[in-house]
Amino acid sequence: MQSPLHGQMMDMPLLISSFMTHAARHFPGIEIVSRRHEGDLHRYTYRDAEVRMRQMASALERRGIEMGERVATLAWNGYRHMEAYYAVGGKGSIVHTINPRLHPDQIAWIVNHAEDSMLCFDLSFLPIVESIAPRCPSVKHWVAMCDPDHMPRSAIPNLLCFESLLAEGDPRWQWPEFDERSAVGLCYTSGTTGHPKGALYAHRSTVLHAYAASLPDAMRLSARDVVLPVVPMFHVNAWGIPYAAPLVGAKLVFPGAHLDGKSLYELFEGEGVTFSAGVPTVWQGLLAYVKDHLCKFSTFRRTVIGGSACPPAMIETFRDFYSVEVIHAWGMTELSPLGTLAQLQSRHARLSVMQQQRLLEKQGHVVYGIDMKIVDDQNRDLPWDGTSFGNLMVRGHWVINSYYRNEGGNPLVRDAQGRSWFPTGDVATIDPDGYMQITDRTKDVIKSGGEWISSIDLENLAVAHPAVVQAAVIGIPHPKWDERPLLIVVKRRGADLTREDLLRYYQGKVAKWWIPDDVQFVDSIPLGATGKILKTRLREVFADYRFAHSGH
Ligand code: AMP
Numbered sequence: 001m002q003s004p005l006h007g008q009m010m011d012m013p014l015l016i017s018s019f020m021t022h023a024a025r026h027f028p029g030i031e032i033v034s035r036r037h038e039g040d041l042h043r044y045t046y047r048d049a050e051v052r053m054r055q056m057a058s059a060l061e062r063r064g065i066e067m068g069e070r071v072a073t074l075a076w077n078g079y080r081h082m083e084a085y086y087a088v089g090g091k092g093s094i095v096h097t098i099n100p101r102l103h104p105d106q107i108a109w110i111v112n113h114a115e116d117s118m119l120c121f122d123l124s125f126l127p128i129v130e131s132i133a134p135r136c137p138s139v140k141h142w143v144a145m146c147d148p149d150h151m152p153r154s155a156i157p158n159l160l161c162f163e164s165l166l167a168e169g170d171p172r173w174q175w176p177e178f179d180e181r182s183a184v185g186l187c188y189t190s191g192t193t194g195h196p197k198g199a200l201y202a203h204r205s206t207v208l209h210a211y212a213a214s215l216p217d218a219m220r221l222s223a224r225d226v227v228l229p230v231v232p233m234f235h236v237n238a239w240g241i242p243y244a245a246p247l248v249g250a251k252l253v254f255p256g257a258h259l260d261g262k263s264l265y266e267l268f269e270g271e272g273v274t275f276s277a278g279v280p281t282v283w284q285g286l287l288a289y290v291k292d293h294l295c296k297f298s299t300f301r302r303t304v305i306g307g308s309a310c311p312p313a314m315i316e317t318f319r320d321f322y323s324v325e326v327i328h329a330w331g332m333t334e335l336s337p338l339g340t341l342a343q344l345q346s347r348h349a350r351l352s353v354m355q356q357q358r359l360l361e362k363q364g365h366v367v368y369g370i371d372m373k374i375v376d377d378q379n380r381d382l383p384w385d386g387t388s389f390g391n392l393m394v395r396g397h398w399v400i401n402s403y404y405r406n407e408g409g410n411p412l413v414r415d416a417q418g419r420s421w422f423p424t425g426d427v428a429t430i431d432p433d434g435y436m437q438i439t440d441r442t443k444d445v446i447k448s449g450g451e452w453i454s455s456i457d458l459e460n461l462a463v464a465h466p467a468v469v470q471a472a473v474i475g476i477p478h479p480k481w482d483e484r485p486l487l488i489v490v491k492r493r494g495a496d497l498t499r500e501d502l503l504r505y506y507q508g509k510v511a512k513w514w515i516p517d518d519v520q521f522v523d524s525i526p527l528g529a530t531g532k533i534l535k536t537r538l539r540e541v542f543a544d545y546r547f548a549h550s551g552h
Pocket of ligand 1 (some may be wrong): 064143189190236305307308311328329330331332333334337367424425438440441442530
């Protein structure tokens with residue numbers, strides 16, 4: 001084969017440090033505002049932030065943190081967390097964000113598996129750190145993310161203060177250039193079954209993901225935006241926002257630990273937030289607050305909702321009562337995380353409002369950089385007809401090719417052309433316009449009489465009932481049908497709602513055989529560490545539950 005003629009273009013490696021050098025140089029006065037542990041608002045600019053990031057990177061180097069070493073964080077969304085992202089990643093080490101809502105035993109397991117050398121934590125997580133420190137021998141330094149005045153009294157060995165550590169660094173230190181395929185971030189999957197597995201992102205994949213996330217048919221981010229990520233920076237890098245915001249020059253607002261409706265509303269209004277992102281459960285608190293207090297949003301115009309299925313009722317409430325556009329999105333840790341987003345295209349302009357609404361309720365269309373398909377159990381392609389459902393497979397620039405330390409072996413599946421695909425574990429349909437809709441996680445679909453029932457569809461309908469706050473549907477073993485759906489519901493306080501009301505409510509809305517066999521009212525539904533309904537826990541709670549009747 002002849003050797004290719006190379007293009008005569010500059011060859012600059014795609015490194016995350018370039019987001020901050022760009023923002024500091026071209027958007028120097030744009031602010032990063034953070035609600036701190038102390039409760040006050042901290043504000044500074046991209047220019048100030050970038051200097052501190054370099055200074056911190058230099059301090060880490062002086063403390064002997066090498067390229068490729070892992071530095072963990074246990075922290076809320078805030079400016080020091082963002083500084084840790086860039087200081088660690090920009091110098092060639094790996095920022096390993098850990099979800100503090102996990103059980104301390106699981107956190108210790110993850111720290112040991114990743115062999116983190118340093119762990120930076122917000123003061124609210126001091127009890128976790130105290131409990132895991134004796135069990136994590138790889139961690140040479142524990143860094144409290146505060147100033148010297150707020151340093152806790154603690155017996156943790158090698159406890160450092162973030163601000164004192166930063167002061168050890170040289171603000172004249174410059175970002176190094178290295179191979180763009182070097183690792184920059186490590187996130188563990190939620191691990192609802194077995195131990196969690198790590199997704200190890202590269203600089204190149206992270207930069208490409210941030211470009212794509214900003215596109216008009218993705219998050220539509222621009223220098224006109226004020227972005228408040230409600231999604232935590234420990235949930236797949238807040239879906240890439242800490243990288244995409246400086247890329248476009250958007251103002252950033254970090255809510256810290258204060259995620260209740262009132263605190264969020266005040267921050268949205270006070271800082272002129274235009275765009276946000278989060279899982280469905282976090283919006284319930286904000287929507288309840290604005291409803292109870294008859295508030296409106298003066299600047300908030302759109303939000304990405306994903307991580308689990310966004311109920312259509314939530315999309316409607318945001319749109320009809322608050323003029324906020326919901327962009328429903330699907331992704332996963334293994335995809336950095338963005339895969340698809342639901343927005344209309346020019347060819348949909350003529351559709352009725354109802355038809356448009358149906359499209360926007362789906363998980364959406366791929367962004368450039370991701371390809372997808374659905375296959376049957378023999379790995380044969382299924383048609384894009386909007387009704388055939390099968391296993392969702394993806395490939396692309398920001399999809400993992402293996403888990404950290406090759407845990408679980410090679411996850412990829414090859415097609416006849418020899419191309420590799422990542423099996424997502426989701427079951428989905430794809431319509432002729434390329435809009436994907438998730439039916440369920442493979443392990444959550446309810447198999448009834450050889451057919452499948454989508455628990456997501458039944459849950460979406462239930463939460464659209466005015467007397468229902470939260471709903472989950474699980475399959476219960478059934479002697480005749482294999483499995484039948486059980487609806488588990490949290491009622492609105494004081495609501496007069498019976499089992500019969502709910503079952504009647506499904507009539508005419510779904511096929512008769514989809515209607516759940518029973519309803520159980522509960523005080524709360526267990527949520528996992530990223531705010532998703534914990535079906536595994538619900539299945540344990542209802543392990544001995546059996547329907548009173550055997551037919552339906
Ligand atoms: P995680 O890696 O913990 O973020 O979980 C990824 C999984 O969350 C996906 O494989 C889906 O099962 C689920 N998920 C993410 N976004 C959505 C969505 N918009 N609708 C339904 N399920 C979703």
